[in-house]
Amino acid sequence: MKVKVDEINPLALPSLPLVERSQLPSLPAIYFVLQGELVIYIGRSTNLLDRWTSHHRFQQLSHLGKDIKISWLEFHNSDTDLLVEIENLLIKHFNPELNGSKCQSTPNQKAKVMFTCEHDIKEKLTEWAKSQNRTVSNLVETLVIDALTSQQEQPNSLLDKDSKGVA
Secondary structure, three states, X not given: XXXXXXXXXXXXXXXXXXXXXXXXOXXXXXXXXXXXXXXXXXXXXXOXXXXXXXXXXXXXXXXXXXXXXXXXXXXXXXXXXXXXXXXXXXXXXXXXXXXXXXXXXXXXXXXXXXXXXXXXXXXXXXXXXXXOOOOHHHHHHHHHHHHHHHHHHOOOOHHHHHHOOOO
């Protein structure tokens, strides 16, 4: 696949307002964060929707105003090996101000946690999340919060002991 970066117009690509990021498609893509007509950030993902459920710049971007949009250039699964190379070429071409800059922390910013599981577990989580019209990340976060709350309510819970410095 040959890509001519100077022929890519992020304004002509499919896009959604940042606040509607839960409606992004689940596909491999290079994405552009736009402020009006200006490209302010470029990234890549093998699953655009999952990437934006917990993007490290979401809070920072949401404080920039209502005209923030995400546009994307879709890739086929067979082309995902090219994502890094094409992303780098696009960053060099557009020179977005936020790429390479430190992400400013904001109040209530969430920390990213990653875990691994068997493929069948992931498939079941994906089906469960889809049936509730939410992302896997959001579903897992809710399950963990519920489990932690339940654990804290139990007398002599491990969480209670840990908070007192007892293991």
